[in-house]
Amino acid sequence: MRPLLLKGHERPLTQVKFNREGDLLFTTAKDKRPTVWRADTGERLGTYNGHNGAVWGADMTYDSSRLLTGSADNSAMLWDTASGKRLHQWTHKSPVRAIAFSPGDSIVTAATAKLMGQQAQIYFYRHAADMASVDPEPVMVLGGLEATATRVLWHPTSTFLITVGEDAAVKKWDAETGTLLETVRLHKKGINDAQWSSTGEQFVTASSDCTAKVWDTRSLEVLKTFTVEAPVNSASMSPTFDHVLLGGGQEASQVTTTGNREGKFEARLFHTVYESEFGRVRGHFGPINTVAFTPDGKGYVSGGEDGFVRLHYFDQSYFDRDYD
Amino acid sequence: MSNDDLGAGGGTADWGADDGYNDDKELPPREEHTDADGVKHVVEWSINEDAYAVKTTTLTRTTKKSRKVSRGVATRKSWAKFGECSGKAAGREYGISAVSLEEINMEWVTPAGDSEEENSDDERAKADMDIQKRLKMERFKIKQEERRRGVNNWAQLMSLEAAARSGEAGPSLGDGDGGGGGPGGKYVPPSKRGGGAGADAVGDSMYQRDDSATVRVSNVSPSTTEADLEELFSNFGPIRRTYLSRDRVTGESRGFAFIAFREIADAGRCIDKLDGYGYDHLILRVEWAQPKEGAPGAGIRPAGAHVVGRT
Known part of the structure; x- marks a missing residue:
C-alpha cells in the first residue's frame, strides 16, 4: 500500500479522529491548529485557527456540522466545521485534556488537567443547535479524580461515561447524577488513550506500561491484554475484523539515543481473540502518538511525534488473509 | 497559459531574426484535442529564460467513478477550503499532502513457535x-x-x-x-x-558484501515495484535482498535492479530463464552483477556457476 502523507502539523500529533461516515479526518497536534482533511484524497480542507496552545483532542457532532476542541490554553472551543468559524469558547483554570460530545450532542464534556494548583475536573455544558441556548456556565462539575483524565468516553446509551487517567485508573460515572460508580486500576502506568469498539460493548485502553487492554464495558473486566516492548500511546479496534491496532514507541525524550528500528515505531496489528501479533507497518520516524481505524475498517490513520499523519488503505491481501 | 502577451506580431518580425525562436517571434497557439481513447492532449508553447521556445505537451486522462454516499457526505464534498488553506485550488496542496513514493507493505508476523x-x-x-x-x-x-x-x-x-x-x-x-x-x-x-x-x-575480509549470487536486471519498466520483482524472482529460489534503483529526488524507478539470491545456482537458473523475458511491455536483461572494480571477492564466483542448469 502507498499511504497518504499529510504534513500539515509542525508539532507532535495528539489525536486523529474520523467523523461518523469516515469522509472527514480531524487531526489535532501541539501546534494550535486543528486540521480537517478529506479522507479519500488526503486533501487539506481547512484549519481551525484561534487556539493559543497545544490542542489535546477533538470531537464532532453526529452530523459533523460542529467540532469541539480542547486545548492547553485552558479553553474548549466550538467550531462550525464547514467554515472554520469559532462559535463558542469555554474557559477553564487549567488545560483541557479530553473533550467529548454526549450521544445526541446535548452535552459538551471537558476534562481539565491537574495542573497549576488546580484539581482535575470534568465540566458538563449544555449544547444545542441553536447557539443562543448554549450555556457558558457548566450544568455539572465532577471532582474526585486523583489525576488528569486523558480521554472521556460517553457510552452510546448516554447513561454513563468512562474516563481513563494518568493514574492508570479506569472510572465509570453515572451520567445523570455525576456519581462515581467504579474505579478499576489494572494498568501499571498512565493510560494514554481509550477508544470504543464499534458497538460500545468493549473498549480498548493504551498505556505506558507497554500494554493495551480490551475491557468489557458493563463489568469493567479486562478481556484481553496485548503486550509489546515499548509504551503504547494509542489503540484502536477494527469495526470489521477482530483486530486491534497499537501505536506507540519509545518515549520522545529517549528517541535520539536509539536507531529507527530499535525504537519500535511501527504500527502493530494484533488478533483480538488470540492476543497474537500478525502484522506490522513501518513508516514513522518517531513514536506513534495516535491511531484510528477508518469507520469502514478498510484502512487506518496514524499520527506521530514526528508531526506526520499517515493515512493507509489496506491492500487486498489484508482482507483475503485467513486469520484463524 | 495565455500567450497573447508573448508574441509581438509575426508580420513585423525581421526575416533575419527568423533563424531561431526569440522574443519577437510569435509562438504557435495552444492546441487542445481529445483522441479516440479519451486522452486529452494539450500542447503549449512558452519561452524560457534563455529565450528558447519550449513546447509542453500534457496528456490527461479523465475517468469518472461513481460512488453512492449519504446526503451529509455529498454536501460536504462541495465545502470550500478555509483557514490556512483558504482560497487554495481544489485538490492536494503541494508539500502538504502527498502519496508516499515508497511502497509500504505490511510485514506479516508469524507467531513464535511455528x-x-x-x-x-x-x-x-x-x-x-x-x-x-x-x-x-x-x-x-x-x-x-x-x-x-x-x-x-x-x-x-x-x-x-x-x-x-x-x-x-x-x-x-x-x-x-x-x-x-x-x-x-x-x-x-x-x-x-x-x-x-x-x-x-585477499578475499577474506569480513566487511565485503558477498555479491556472488546477485543478478543485475535492467530494462525494467518504470511502473515495476520491488514487490513485483520479488514476486517474479522468488520463483527461482529464496531471495536475500531486492534493490530497485530509484531517482533520489523524484522517486521514479531508474530502470534497473539488483536481486541477491541465497544460492548461486538459483541466480544462474534465473539468468537462463529471464534474460530476454518480456515483462510489462519491455524485454528484461538479466546478467551477473559486476562487483566493484578491484574489490576482493570479485573472483569468488565459481567459474562454472552460470552454466548451472544450462546443460
Whole structure:
C-alpha cells in the first residue's frame, strides 16, 4: 500500500479522529491548529485557527456540522466545521485534556488537567443547535479524580461515561447524577488513550506500561491484554475484523539515543481473540502518538511525534488473509 | 497559459531574426484535442529564460467513478477550503499532502513457535556461527602476522605499515611505543588494513558484501515495484535482498535492479530463464552483477556457476 502523507502539523500529533461516515479526518497536534482533511484524497480542507496552545483532542457532532476542541490554553472551543468559524469558547483554570460530545450532542464534556494548583475536573455544558441556548456556565462539575483524565468516553446509551487517567485508573460515572460508580486500576502506568469498539460493548485502553487492554464495558473486566516492548500511546479496534491496532514507541525524550528500528515505531496489528501479533507497518520516524481505524475498517490513520499523519488503505491481501 | 502577451506580431518580425525562436517571434497557439481513447492532449508553447521556445505537451486522462454516499457526505464534498488553506485550488496542496513514493507493505508476523519460524531461527543461528568462526580465523591470522614481524602492539604495526606504503624508512620498533599518536601512525580504514600482509589475505575480509549470487536486471519498466520483482524472482529460489534503483529526488524507478539470491545456482537458473523475458511491455536483461572494480571477492564466483542448469 502507498499511504497518504499529510504534513500539515509542525508539532507532535495528539489525536486523529474520523467523523461518523469516515469522509472527514480531524487531526489535532501541539501546534494550535486543528486540521480537517478529506479522507479519500488526503486533501487539506481547512484549519481551525484561534487556539493559543497545544490542542489535546477533538470531537464532532453526529452530523459533523460542529467540532469541539480542547486545548492547553485552558479553553474548549466550538467550531462550525464547514467554515472554520469559532462559535463558542469555554474557559477553564487549567488545560483541557479530553473533550467529548454526549450521544445526541446535548452535552459538551471537558476534562481539565491537574495542573497549576488546580484539581482535575470534568465540566458538563449544555449544547444545542441553536447557539443562543448554549450555556457558558457548566450544568455539572465532577471532582474526585486523583489525576488528569486523558480521554472521556460517553457510552452510546448516554447513561454513563468512562474516563481513563494518568493514574492508570479506569472510572465509570453515572451520567445523570455525576456519581462515581467504579474505579478499576489494572494498568501499571498512565493510560494514554481509550477508544470504543464499534458497538460500545468493549473498549480498548493504551498505556505506558507497554500494554493495551480490551475491557468489557458493563463489568469493567479486562478481556484481553496485548503486550509489546515499548509504551503504547494509542489503540484502536477494527469495526470489521477482530483486530486491534497499537501505536506507540519509545518515549520522545529517549528517541535520539536509539536507531529507527530499535525504537519500535511501527504500527502493530494484533488478533483480538488470540492476543497474537500478525502484522506490522513501518513508516514513522518517531513514536506513534495516535491511531484510528477508518469507520469502514478498510484502512487506518496514524499520527506521530514526528508531526506526520499517515493515512493507509489496506491492500487486498489484508482482507483475503485467513486469520484463524 | 495565455500567450497573447508573448508574441509581438509575426508580420513585423525581421526575416533575419527568423533563424531561431526569440522574443519577437510569435509562438504557435495552444492546441487542445481529445483522441479516440479519451486522452486529452494539450500542447503549449512558452519561452524560457534563455529565450528558447519550449513546447509542453500534457496528456490527461479523465475517468469518472461513481460512488453512492449519504446526503451529509455529498454536501460536504462541495465545502470550500478555509483557514490556512483558504482560497487554495481544489485538490492536494503541494508539500502538504502527498502519496508516499515508497511502497509500504505490511510485514506479516508469524507467531513464535511455528515450524517456519523455528527453521529460520536455526538458519540464523548457523549463519551467526559461521561469522563467529570466520572472525576467529581472521583474528588468528592477524596475530600470526604480527608475531612474524615481531610487533607487540597495534600502534607499532600501523606505523610499520604506513612506512611500508609511503616507501620511507619506518621508525624503528624501539621508539614506536609512544602510543597511538606516534610518528607515522596514520589512520588506516579497516578495509585497507593488512593490505601489505601478503597475497593470502585477499578475499577474506569480513566487511565485503558477498555479491556472488546477485543478478543485475535492467530494462525494467518504470511502473515495476520491488514487490513485483520479488514476486517474479522468488520463483527461482529464496531471495536475500531486492534493490530497485530509484531517482533520489523524484522517486521514479531508474530502470534497473539488483536481486541477491541465497544460492548461486538459483541466480544462474534465473539468468537462463529471464534474460530476454518480456515483462510489462519491455524485454528484461538479466546478467551477473559486476562487483566493484578491484574489490576482493570479485573472483569468488565459481567459474562454472552460470552454466548451472544450462546443460
